[in-house]
Amino acid sequence: MSLTLLTLLQQFVLLLAALALFLSFVLLSQTRLIAAIRVFAWQGALVAAVTLTVALAGHAHHLYFSAALTLGLKAMLIPAMLHRMTRRLGLERQSETLSRPALVIMAAVVLVIFSYWVVEPMVANGLAFTRNIIAVSLAVVLIGLLMMVFRQQAVAQVLGFMSMENGLFLAAVSATAGMPLVVELGVAFDVLVAMVLFGVFFFQIRESIDSLDVDRLNRLTETEEGR
Amino acid sequence: MSAWLVALLQALLYPALAPLLVGWVRKVKARLQNRRGASVFQPYADLRKLLVKETRVAHTASELFRVAPYIVFVATWLAAATVPLVALDLPIAAVADIIVLVGLLALARFFLALAGMDAGTAFGGMGASREMLVSALAEPAMLMAVFTLAMTAHSTSLQSVMAHHLADGFLLRPSYLFAFGALVLVALAECGRIPVDNPSTHLELTMVHEAMLLEYSGRHLALMEWAAQIKLLLYGVLIVNVFFPWGVGASFGALALGSGLAVVLLKLLVLGALLAAGETVLAKMRLFRVPGFLNLALLLALLGLLSHVILEVGA
Numbered sequence: 001m002s003l004t005l006l007t008l009l010q011q012f013v014l015l016l017a018a019l020a021l022f023l024s025f026v027l028l029s030q031t032r033l034i035a036a037i038r039v040f041a042w043q044g045a046l047v048a049a050v051t052l053t054v055a056l057a058g059h060a061h062h063l064y065f066s067a068a069l070t071l072g073l074k075a076m077l078i079p080a081m082l083h084r085m086t087r088r089l090g091l092e093r094q095s096e097t098l099s100r101p102a103l104v105i106m107a108a109v110v111l112v113i114f115s116y117w118v119v120e121p122m123v124a125n126g127l128a129f130t131r132n133i134i135a136v137s138l139a140v141v142l143i144g145l146l147m148m149v150f151r152q153q154a155v156a157q158v159l160g161f162m163s164m165e166n167g168l169f170l171a172a173v174s175a176t177a178g179m180p181l182v183v184e185l186g187v188a189f190d191v192l193v194a195m196v197l198f199g200v201f202f203f204q205i206r207e208s209i210d211s212l213d214v215d216r217l218n219r220l221t222e223t224e225e226g227r
Numbered sequence: 228m229s230a231w232l233v234a235l236l237q238a239l240l241y242p243a244l245a246p247l248l249v250g251w252v253r254k255v256k257a258r259l260q261n262r263r264g265a266s267v268f269q270p271y272a273d274l275r276k277l278l279v280k281e282t283r284v285a286h287t288a289s290e291l292f293r294v295a296p297y298i299v300f301v302a303t304w305l306a307a308a309t310v311p312l313v314a315l316d317l318p319i320a321a322v323a324d325i326i327v328l329v330g331l332l333a334l335a336r337f338f339l340a341l342a343g344m345d346a347g348t349a350f351g352g353m354g355a356s357r358e359m360l361v362s363a364l365a366e367p368a369m370l371m372a373v374f375t376l377a378m379t380a381h382s383t384s385l386q387s388v389m390a391h392h393l394a395d396g397f398l399l400r401p402s403y404l405f406a407f408g409a410l411v412l413v414a415l416a417e418c419g420r421i422p423v424d425n426p427s428t429h430l431e432l433t434m435v436h437e438a439m440l441l442e443y444s445g446r447h448l449a450l451m452e453w454a455a456q457i458k459l460l461l462y463g464v465l466i467v468n469v470f471f472p473w474g475v476g477a478s479f480g481a482l483a484l485g486s487g488l489a490v491v492l493l494k495l496l497v498l499g500a501l502l503a504a505g506e507t508v509l510a511k512m513r514l515f516r517v518p519g520f521l522n523l524a525l526l527l528a529l530l531g532l533l534s535h536v537i538l539e540v541g542a
Contacts, residue, residue, distance in 0.1 A: 011398060
């Protein structure tokens with residue numbers, strides 16, 4: 001597929017998707033929590049912009065609502081909640097030290113190539129535009145997963161989880177021209193409930209181990225108790 | 228006009244215009260800092276002053292110290308001559324492509340670093356080692372960004388890249404956006420501009436480029452500074468002409484060349500003002516954070532390549 005065959009709006013969707021992928025990389029290597037939350041908010045705004053562009057291109061009216069919902073929830077409400085939580089936990093100035101950051105970035109690059117390789121034979125050639133967007137979305141999902149695996153800080157892991165959700169939403173919007181409104185409302189509500197639960201968990205974890213470094217959960221064994 | 232004559236004219240324009248760009252950046256920066264600043268033609272006066280002054284050479288220095296300014300100047304100038312400034316379809320494109328350009332710049336940098344170490348002062352050696360650290364990280368990013376462009380145009384010649392971009396018309400290319408970001412970061416690092424090095428310091432422990440020139444005086448210093456100014460102009464022209472090639476002269480008529488020159492000067496004025504604004508807002512970063520900065524450039528270039536393959540070709 002050549003870029004010249006696409007309409008300007010489709011090119012714009014590709015551009016926004018590529019930027020969302022770039023923000024995933026930034027999120028992965030950002031050590032300061034407040035800055036990472038801000039990056040996450042921008043990624044949510046990009047996904048909302050993709051939804052809006054798809055709505056404009058396809059004249060799908062319910063997607064306008066969905067774009068507004070995404071913008072309000074992912075770019076404003078959830079980042080604001082996370083921001084408030086980090087302030088209440090006293091973590092604004094904390095910056096995590098990453099072990100081997102360059103290696104993790106390389107792993108993320110490999111994940112991008114892998115997701116393209118996986119998606120390539122899946123979709124018929126006529127749908128090249130959809131397939132390319134799905135490859136990028138899958139890469140965003142996998143990088144979110146990588147972030148959950150390699151970060152030790154609980155708040156950063158939640159950011160990874162939320163950016164995975166961003167990737168899924170990107171795939172859903174661009175590949176299927178939007179899900180039914182009921183499904184979207186349900187997903188949005190789920191994400192919100194998950195966010196509230198994560199908040200409760202943060203405070204629980206901190207109560208029990210005095211830190212949000214989840215690696216220290218390994219030490220809560222019976223043997224240490226007995227000594 | 229014959230093609231070679233235009234190529235020669237364009238090659239002469241580079242050293243003639245380079246001090247003007249530096250003067251313009253300094254002027255805008257001064258205005259942004261509420262100073263009046265020197266005239267935009269001040270760098271010409273500085274170069275003239277250095278050229279007529281007596282040249283002194285440290286008695287510990289070898290022959291290399293004397294020839295290095297000439298090699299650095301000529302290599303940078305030749306590299307600049309391969310970048311289309313006012314017109315496309317120059318015969319020099321058949322001689323040199325982007326890889327030759329990067330190679331010539333590397334040659335200039337190699338002799339600059341050698342000359343820095345030659346006099347045997349502590350500052351020179353320190354500056355040379357820092358310069359090599361920066362360039363070792365910047366060069367892969369630069370090559371990767373350039374390859375992104377080359378893959379789009381199926382050619383490593385700068386003119387074909389520009390011609391391809393012009394022929395395509397207006398397209399939103401994610402890969403160009405990433406390559407643009409990478410090239411801007413590399414240009415800032417290579418030209419010693421603010422987040423990496425401060426061009427207006429001469430007596431600071433943190434200096435990189437100036438530390439290598441401390442032992443130079445007279446016409447040697449003039450050539451070295453002129454070469455640095457040409458390098459800044461080269462990167463500026465590379466960025467504006469590759470990513471925004473509209474307005475470049477398509478034929479060798481006087482009208483096309485004149486309008487091409489006017490348009491490129493306008494684009495460079497805007498770029499210089501943006502550079503000055505960026506330098507006013509940002510602070511110089513610690514040397515040990517420079518690798519992180521250049522890793523970002525490499526990542527951007529890599530994403531440019533990947534997004535070209537995934538989003539733009541994708542069979």
